[in-house]
Amino acid sequence: MGSPPDTSKTTKLERYNSYLRRMSSAKLLAASSKVLFRATLLATVLLIILLTLHYPFSLSYISIFSYSSPSPHRSLLSSFSDSFGPAWDRDVRRSATPRRDAGLSVLVTGAAGFVGSHCSLALKKRGDGVVGLDNFNSYYDPALKRSRQALLTRHAILIVEGDINDSSLLTRLFATYPFTHVLQLAAQAGVRYAAKNPHSYVASNVAGLVSLFEVAAKSADPQPAIVWASSSSVYGLNEKSPFSESDPTDHPASLYAATKKAGEAIAHTYNHIYGLSFTALRFFTVYGPMGRPDMAYFFFTKAILAGKPITVFRIPGGKDVARDFTYIDDVVKGCLGALDTAEKSTGTPGGGPKTGPAQLRVYNLGNTTPVPVVKLVSILEKLLGVRAKKNVVTMPSNGDVPFTHANIRLAARDFGYQPTTDLSTGLQKFVKWYVHYYGIKLKAEAGGGQMAAA
Numbered sequence: 001m002g003s004p005p006d007t008s009k010t011t012k013l014e015r016y017n018s019y020l021r022r023m024s025s026a027k028l029l030a031a032s033s034k035v036l037f038r039a040t041l042l043a044t045v046l047l048i049i050l051l052t053l054h055y056p057f058s059l060s061y062i063s064i065f066s067y068s069s070p071s072p073h074r075s076l077l078s079s080f081s082d083s084f085g086p087a088w089d090r091d092v093r094r095s096a097t098p099r100r101d102a103g104l105s106v107l108v109t110g111a112a113g114f115v116g117s118h119c120s121l122a123l124k125k126r127g128d129g130v131v132g133l134d135n136f137n138s139y140y141d142p143a144l145k146r147s148r149q150a151l152l153t154r155h156a157i158l159i160v161e162g163d164i165n166d167s168s169l170l171t172r173l174f175a176t177y178p179f180t181h182v183l184q185l186a187a188q189a190g191v192r193y194a195a196k197n198p199h200s201y202v203a204s205n206v207a208g209l210v211s212l213f214e215v216a217a218k219s220a221d222p223q224p225a226i227v228w229a230s231s232s233s234v235y236g237l238n239e240k241s242p243f244s245e246s247d248p249t250d251h252p253a254s255l256y257a258a259t260k261k262a263g264e265a266i267a268h269t270y271n272h273i274y275g276l277s278f279t280a281l282r283f284f285t286v287y288g289p290m291g292r293p294d295m296a297y298f299f300f301t302k303a304i305l306a307g308k309p310i311t312v313f314r315i316p317g318g319k320d321v322a323r324d325f326t327y328i329d330d331v332v333k334g335c336l337g338a339l340d341t342a343e344k345s346t347g348t349p350g351g352g353p354k355t356g357p358a359q360l361r362v363y364n365l366g367n368t369t370p371v372p373v374v375k376l377v378s379i380l381e382k383l384l385g386v387r388a389k390k391n392v393v394t395m396p397s398n399g400d401v402p403f404t405h406a407n408i409r410l411a412a413r414d415f416g417y418q419p420t421t422d423l424s425t426g427l428q429k430f431v432k433w434y435v436h437y438y439g440i441k442l443k444a445e446a447g448g449g450q451m452a453a454a
């Protein structure tokens with residue numbers, strides 16, 4: 001018999017092979033876990049991007065703008081109008097639902113605008129439901145509009161991005177939520193710009209208005225009550241002072257004024273035929289924090305701080321041009337008062353006959369104290385601590401009127417409108433906001449205790 005084969009080497013080899021096999025499967029497992037982890041991460045990121053694009057408001061509660069930042073960039077959160085779907089519907093309903101008994105649910109057009117953003121916040125703060133609509137056009141710095149949007153987002157107010165000329169978007173909004181009121185503030189503003197871009201006034205202030213009224217009359221169920229921004233400019237070259245709502249408005253001095261006057265006539269028609277409830281508010285040169293950069297008090301401030309000249313208009317013959325400058329908080333109170341006292345529309349949804357006459361009102365929302373523009377400049381000089389370089393010229397005849405002065409008796413009687421902010425106090429609040437927003441430091445100059453921009 002031969003000796004048994006020596007298996008010790010074979011056994012060692014097998015053990016070694018099995019060790020190698022175990023090692024490589026462990027490595028394989030580790031490697032595949034890594035791949036799996038990376039793939040999951042990538043999928044999650046892709047999912048977040050997709051969700052952000054399709055359901056922007058769901059993520060927009062995360063604030064990505066700073067209220068005080070001068071140039072927030074347009075974000076992925078802004079495109080709502082083409083994002084219809086269950087999440088969009090839910091976001092609209094959530095934003096529109098009041099949080100108090102008998103609260104209003106208001107569609108605020110122009111919600112990223114000056115008056116629109118302030119009104120939206122005031123409504124939301126007292127428990128009303130608010131959905132904004134804004135086209136974020138570039139008539140003035142859209143970054144400021146995005147900043148206002150960010151502020152509204154932080155208060156859980158949704159702004160849908162879209163235009164009042166987009167009837168299908170409006171129809172969809174009313175189908176999604178039965179808004180009780182519309183605060184129609186979307187408009188092409190500015191008196192002098194009308195000479196440069198006349199068609200933009202017709203597009204927003206006439207065509208856009210008709211588009212909104214059509215949907216409100218024929219698609220909305222129930223029909224909302226509509227409160228909307230007319231303008232002191234409808235008084236045009238009126239010489240009687242103060243201006244009362246019953247004064248003639250037959251001499252508009254600008255295309256802007258003419259389109260606002262047209263708006264009042266159009267509102268009359270929709271009230272007469274379809275029973276829509278209307279309240280027109282004639283705003284008198286509204287100013288304040290988060291204001292419009294195209295307005296004189298705003299661009300004067302910028303120019304004065306930059307040491308650049310400003311042009312101050314005078315009436316031929318040397319009289320001062322004056323405005324009934326009205327502070328934003330006073331105007332907001334007027335808007336809310338008008339909404340609170342607006343009666344229901346009386347039309348039949350679908351555009352059928354009205355069941356009775358509907359409310360049709362017009363109110364001045366002014367301050368009642370006209371102030372010469374030269375006085376406004378001297379207040380700014382004091383607040384900024386910088387002397388303005390003034391070019392005083394005769395007022396060009398491209399839309400401006402010599403003066404405005406509101407009689408507010410009707411608004412006081414019907415909803416207690418009572419402005420309480422004088423121009424100095426209001427401009428002080430504006431300057432405080434302005435320097436904060438644009439990151440400007442006003443510092444004391446050596447000697448004289450004068451202030452200057454750093």
Ligand SMILES: O=C(O)[C@H]1O[C@H](OP(=O)(O)OP(=O)(O)OC[C@H]2O[C@@H](n3ccc(=O)[nH]c3=O)[C@H](O)[C@@H]2O)[C@H](O)[C@@H](O)[C@H]1O
Nearest residue numbers: 189190191231232233283284285295296311312313321400
């Ligand atoms: O209540 C309104 O219905 C309108 O108010 C506002 O128009 P206005 O009252 O014209 O405000 P704004 O331009 O700030 O000029 C203020 C003053 O500065 C004078 N002004 C203006 C420019 C200039 O370079 N120099 C100057 O002296 C100018 O002559 C005027 O006396 C809104 O813009 C408008 O959208 C509308 O709402």
